[in-house]
Amino acid sequence: MIPAAFDYVLASSLDEALSLLGESEDSKVIAGGQSLIPLLKFRLSSPGILIDIGGLRELSGISRDGDSWRIGALTTYRELLDHDELCVAYPLLADAINDIGDLQVRNRGTVGGAIAHADPALDFPAVALALDAEILIRWVDGERSTPLDGFFDGAFTTGLGAGELVIGIRTPDLPAGAGTGWSSLTQSASGYSLAGVAAVVGDGHARVAVAGVGEMPYRATAVEEALAGGADAAAAAAHATEGQTVASDIHADAEYRSALAEIQVRRAIERAMGG
Numbered sequence: 001m002i003p004a005a006f007d008y009v010l011a012s013s014l015d016e017a018l019s020l021l022g023e024s025e026d027s028k029v030i031a032g033g034q035s036l037i038p039l040l041k042f043r044l045s046s047p048g049i050l051i052d053i054g055g056l057r058e059l060s061g062i063s064r065d066g067d068s069w070r071i072g073a074l075t076t077y078r079e080l081l082d083h084d085e086l087c088v089a090y091p092l093l094a095d096a097i098n099d100i101g102d103l104q105v106r107n108r109g110t111v112g113g114a115i116a117h118a119d120p121a122l123d124f125p126a127v128a129l130a131l132d133a134e135i136l137i138r139w140v141d142g143e144r145s146t147p148l149d150g151f152f153d154g155a156f157t158t159g160l161g162a163g164e165l166v167i168g169i170r171t172p173d174l175p176a177g178a179g180t181g182w183s184s185l186t187q188s189a190s191g192y193s194l195a196g197v198a199a200v201v202g203d204g205h206a207r208v209a210v211a212g213v214g215e216m217p218y219r220a221t222a223v224e225e226a227l228a229g230g231a232d233a234a235a236a237a238a239h240a241t242e243g244q245t246v247a248s249d250i251h252a253d254a255e256y257r258s259a260l261a262e263i264q265v266r267r268a269i270e271r272a273m274g275g
Contacts, residue, residue, distance in 0.1 A: 003040040010052045014138075014167075017053050022140045022163040024049050029165060031074050034101070034109035035117035039156070059112070059167055062086055070136075072168045073112025077124070081106065089173065092180035092198055092272075096127045099184050101191060112166045115148070118158045118216060120247065123184060123196035125152070125217035128169060129209035130180075130198035136168040145170065152216040178202030181271030183264045184212075192251050197240075197264040201227065201272040208269065213261045214244040223265055233273065237266035 011017035021027055026048035030036050039045040053059065053074070060074035062083050069086060080086060081097045100106055100123055114124040115135060125148070133148045140163060148169070151159050160166065174180070184196035193212040197220075200207045206227040211217040222239035240261040248254040 004046040007049045018140045020051050032108040032110040035113045068170045068172045070170050073166050075111050077106040092182040095182040116166045120155050121193045121212045123211050126209040126211035127198045130200050130207045131171040133169045133171045137164050138167045139164045155215045175202045175205045179272040181268040183267035195260045195264045197268040199268040199272040233266045233269040237262045240265040
């Protein structure tokens with residue numbers, strides 16, 4: 001498991017990082033490395049240039065932005081967990097982060113890396129989807145924001161354009177009276193996520209997102225529609241994988257994952273409803 005040869009550049013500023021990205025189509029960005037390094041080792045990713053943005057502290061931090069929270073791309077899982085106000089605002093956050101990897105992963109893994117690399121097994125994108133996050137993106141000539149819902153195109157594939165960098169996410173306050181829930185199961189031997197489900201449920205509002213089951217994190221819209229129609233958690237969860245291509249690999253086959261997804265969706269909804 002040795003990566004292919006690449007040039008390494010330690011970016012000293014955001015402008016330098018964006019300039020390097022804009023100059024080369026054969027480049028990758030690294031920060032915490034928890035998502036990218038395994039891909040490099042297995043040569044699933046072989047960039048010609050590796051741009052290290054880990055020292056750009058301007059891309060980390062958590063702050064209020066109107067009626068939303070703004071979270072920098074280099075903010076680590078540990079920093080999310082240690083932010084009391086954020087964890088109060090989104091009660092599912094602590095449960096979800098404590099299920100992510102081990103201590104090293106939580107200390108090094110970043111919000112931006114989890115979003116930009118689009119690993120189907122990463123749990124955080126499901127949390128961000130359920131929280132109705134939008135992604136903040138910058139390139140040399142400007143910046144834009146886009147909903148996370150629809151950003152993932154497939155396994156390790158996103159709508160991020162050439163030369164673009166995820167600089168953070170923005171998550172709105174929960175709807176009044178909404179509850180949140182998280183439920184997941186990982187393979188005990190490897191710690192690989194088999195199904196992680198985040199739910200935000202309130203009067204007339206439901207967002208349910210699933211990771212680890214399909215070829216990318218997804219909103220379980222059929223589940224949401226069932227809840228809106230008055231279905232209980234169990235009946236709604238029966239639609240957990242509707243419209244999805246369920247993954248089958250060395251960790252679990254599609255039949256097992258489908259059954260597991262239904263269970264985790266039901267549990268997440270029940271917790272969001274206070275059950």
